[in-house]
Amino acid sequence: MSRLRRITAVPAICHLQPTVRGLRYPVASLLELLLSGMTIDKVLDDYPNLERDDLLAALESGAPA
Template identity: 65%
Template sequence: MSERELLNRITRDPNICHGKPVIRGLRYPVSALLELLASGMTPEEILQDYPDLEMDDLRAALLYAARLSEVKHMIAR
């Protein structure tokens, strides 16, 4: 799957999770998935606990975080 296809899995909707980036509109915030991975859970464990998710969703979350880390300036809201 291409980077563009992976990043297209990340959606934002003001009516879902207060507009936070989520996976495919499923109410799984990208930040929550990253925290699970950072806590030491394996992708397989996460997928077992959250059957709506796919491996490419986890890859998308990691790619999204990688792209965000390249941002040089944060815009105050």
């Protein structure tokens, strides 16, 4: 099941950059954290507003088609 419905782009939030659930967490920033070696659990500890499915959606959105 796709989690991409969690990814939004709203003009008033982060200048239309894709974000997670309309929060001010750009997908690109989340992917950078994960690519830098942070685990999903560590990101969730550091950003309590996020949910595991948010990070999985970010990964899914950045995956090649």
